Amino acid sequence: xxxxxxxxxxxxxxxxxxxxxxxxxxxxxxxxxxxxxxxxxxxxxxxxxxxxxxxxxxxxxxxxxxxxxxxxxxxxxxxxxxxxxxxxxxxxxxxxxxxxxxxxxxxxxxxxxxxxxxxxxxxxxxxxxxxxxxxxxxxxxxxxxxxxxxxxxxxxxxxxxxxxxxxxxxxxxxxxxxxxxxxxxxxxxxxxxxxxxxxxxxxxxxxxxxxxxxxxxxxxxxxxxxxxxxxxxxxxxxxxxxxxxxxxxxxxxxxxxxxxxxxxxxxxxxxxxxxxxxxxxxxxxxxxxxxxxxxxxxxxxxxxxxxxxxxxxxxxxxxxxxxxxxxxxxxxxxxxxxxxxxxxxxxxxxxxxxxxxxxxxxxxxxx
Amino acid sequence: xxxxxxxxxxxxxxxxxxxxxxxxxxxxxxxxxxxxxxxxxxxxxxxxxxxxxxxxxxxxxxxxxxxxxxxxxxxxxxxxxxxxxxxxxxxxxxxxxxxxxxxxxxxxxxxxxxxxxxxxxxxxxxxxxxxxxxxxxxxxxxxxxxxxxxxxxxxxxxxxxxxxxxxxxxxxxxxxxxxxxxxxxxxxxxxxxxxxxxxxxxxxxxxxxxxxxxxxxxxxxxxxxxxxxxxxxxxxxxxxxxxxxxxxxxxxxxxxxxxxxxxxxxxxxxxxxxxxxxxxxxxxxxxxxxxxxxxxxxxxxxxxx
Numbered sequence: 064x065x066x067x068x069x070x071x072x073x074x075x076x077x078x079x080x081x082x083x084x085x086x087x088x089x090x091x092x093x094x095x096x097x098x099x100x101x102x103x104x105x106x107x108x109x110x111x112x113x114x115x116x117x118x119x120x121x122x123x124x125x126x127x128x129x130x131x132x133x134x135x136x137x138x139x140x141x142x143x144x145x146x147x148x149x150x151x152x153x154x155x156x157x158x159x160x161x162x163x164x165x166x167x168x169x170x171x172x173x174x175x176x177x178x179x180x181x182x183x184x185x186x187x188x189x190x191x192x193x194x195x196x197x198x199x200x201x202x203x204x205x206x207x208x209x210x211x212x213x214x215x216x217x218x219x220x221x222x223x224x225x226x227x228x229x230x231x232x233x234x235x236x237x238x239x240x241x242x243x244x245x246x247x248x249x250x251x252x253x254x255x256x257x258x259x260x261x262x263x264x265x266x267x268x269x270x271x272x273x274x275x276x277x278x279x280x281x282x283x284x285x286x287x288x289x290x291x292x293x294x295x296x297x298x299x300x301x302x303x304x305x306x307x308x309x310x311x312x313x314x315x316x317x318x319x320x321x322x323x324x325x326x327x328x329x330x331x332x333x334x335x336x337x338x339x340x341x342x343x344x345x346x347x348x349x350x351x352x353x354x355x356x357x358x359x360x361x362x363x364x365x366x367x368x369x370x371x372x373x374x375x376x377x378x379x380x381x382x383x384x385x386x387x388x389x390x391x392x393x394x395x396x397x398x399x400x401x402x403x404x405x406x407x408x409x410x411x412x413x414x415x416x417x418x419x420x421x422x423x424x425x426x427x428x429x430x
Numbered sequence: 431x432x433x434x435x436x437x438x439x440x441x442x443x444x445x446x447x448x449x450x451x452x453x454x455x456x457x458x459x460x461x462x463x464x465x466x467x468x469x470x471x472x473x474x475x476x477x478x479x480x481x482x483x484x485x486x487x488x489x490x491x492x493x494x495x496x497x498x499x500x501x502x503x504x505x506x507x508x509x510x511x512x513x514x515x516x517x518x519x520x521x522x523x524x525x526x527x528x529x530x531x532x533x534x535x536x537x538x539x540x541x542x543x544x545x546x547x548x549x550x551x552x553x554x555x556x557x558x559x560x561x562x563x564x565x566x567x568x569x570x571x572x573x574x575x576x577x578x579x580x581x582x583x584x585x586x587x588x589x590x591x592x593x594x595x596x597x598x599x600x601x602x603x604x605x606x607x608x609x610x611x612x613x614x615x616x617x618x619x620x621x622x623x624x625x626x627x628x629x630x631x632x633x634x635x636x637x638x639x640x641x642x643x644x645x646x647x648x649x650x651x652x653x654x655x656x657x658x659x660x661x662x663x664x665x666x667x668x669x670x671x672x673x674x675x676x677x678x679x680x681x682x683x684x685x686x687x688x689x690x691x692x693x694x695x696x697x698x699x700x701x702x703x704x705x706x707x708x709x710x711x712x713x714x715x716x717x718x719x720x721x722x723x724x725x726x727x728x729x730x731x732x733x734x735x
Contacts, residue, residue: 119620140626152617156639165635166625213621 076125332425523607544601548661
């Protein structure tokens with residue numbers, strides 16, 4: 064092999080449990096020092112992919128390389144990875160210090176070096192006060208820090224986080240998320256985070272890998288995923304509340320596509336030239352691009368439910384044909400359940416999805 | 431009704447929930463225990479009455495060579511059986527703690543001996559170990575060797591009893607260990623794999639500490655059980671040859687139900703009770719000493735931190 068190749072290369076990885084396929088030819092490159100989040104609903108294969116990288120499962124086909132070294136046939140301990148488990152997986156009968164030292168002792172790291180590394184991890188994670196306690200005497204947040212500490216002391220090529228925040232309460236989750244982001248900046252290591260929480264993925268990751276049904280749906284930066292979803296699944300999965308998806312008739316005669324809805328014709332920002340011939344078009348609009356107007360203005364709808372979030376109000380409406388559309392209004396909105404309203408759309412911000420679900424977007428604005 | 435009267439009524443009515451158990455416990459356990467203690471102070475037979483003799487029965491026991499031999503036999507038997515019954519089932523459980531059909535089959539095989547009654551167990555082993563026509567002697571004969579006197583050599587007979595007992599009693603501790611092993615979270619083993627722990631290191635540092643409570647439980651449980659050895663020698667050797675396989679319970683049985691000297695038998699029972707109690711307590715304190723000393727050290731460390 065030539066020069067050192069940095070980063071993680073996953074090529075054509077396939078995995079099945081008996082007759083049930085879990086991953087289907089997954090290919091992905093992760094750059095050195097990149098923080099990547101695997102995001103997807105339960106059963107999409109994201110945790111399996113993480114476990115395959117860790118070596119806790121064996122690949123059926125395909126290869127995994129870490130920094131140019133093929134690892135998919137190596138034992139987990141020989142891969143140079145450290146993992147933070149969802150349930151922490153701390154050794155319950157060992158003290159915090161012993162938990163941190165265990166992996167280092169197993170590979171023959173000297174006592175002085177072990178102590179230095181533990182002291183360093185304890186300083187970074189502020190766990191110095193309970194190095195002599197056992198996991199049973201720690202709170203969930205403290206256990207989480209110890210679990211991260213156990214990964215840090217090993218100085219691995221790659222950190223793997225398996226839903227590390229899912230067992231924490233809302234307040235602690237937010238704080239730990241911030242700490243994880245700070246830790247990431249400090250450690251400058253390659254990290255993979257598995258999560259089903261899009262906020263975690265959006266806030267922590269450099270790139271997000273959205274997965275569904277054993278396959279990667281899209282790989283991109285958080286803003287790419289949000290603003291240019293590759294398909295209708297990504298559009299619906301990322302963003303809360305989810306994007307409104309409405310059936311439309313498309314007129315592609317002009318330079319940009321015109322969407323025909325019951326309430327009129329809307330000019331989208333999507334260039335007609337690149338669009339395929341399809342009879343089954345859908346338009347996607349995020350709730351922040353659908354506004355409440357007076358009755359008779361725009362698309363006629365009836366308010367089904369109102370969610371007041373303080374700074375903004377989410378208005379769940381239904382069109383005459385029964386299609387649900389979520390709109391956003393000001394925090395001081397006066398709309399009530401049952402009100403007839405008009406929906407005004409920023410059609411320029413709309414996304415179009417063809418019959419296969421593939422997404423088309425307005426050209427990116429330079430600068 | 432005031433709150434305090436409600437509270438006081440509540441406290442005694444709550445006791446009704448445990449009353450049926452308490453009644454049976456008092457009648458069948460505590461009463462016989464105390465009655466037995468009382469009886470040990472009398473020279474009495476099965477037909478009632480009896481003369482108060484104080485601690486004479488106990489004094490007699492300590493002069494009785496047959497009794498002293500039975501005490502020695504019992505300790506020897508416990509020493510022969512408890513260590514293998516604590517360690518062997520653990521290794522079996524470690525080998526069979528997997529989801530394969532073969533493991534399930536062997537779990538069944540090793541547990542099957544436990545469901546047999548002592549009568550059947552002794553019958554089977556008699557056919558294996560008897561000097562004339564037994565399976566073991568037939569095998570040694572095949573090699574032209576002399577038959578080993580498993581049941582008639584005073585030096586070997588207790589070892590034979592121990593082998594029979596270990597074979598018979600392996601199943602239950604194995605099941606206890608299996609259930610303990612299955613409660614160890616799988617992700618701890620995965621963390622150990624990522625921590626480069628070898629098979630041996632995982633066993634020593636992860637598995638054994640995780641099942642240490644069960645190891646203590648099995649050791650104490652087997653200790654209590656094996657001090658009460660009775661059926662095997664009673665049915666195979668009747669305590670012979672020359673008293674070499676007579677344990678304390680068989681001695682009590684012979685004195686109480688063959689010689690009708692129930693006061694004397696009751697005194698021997700009290701001594702067996704005391705021996706089991708002391709042995710269990712010693713074992714408990716020795717095996718838990720480490721964890722207790724760690725627990726005591728804990729606040730000190732925390733105070734320094």
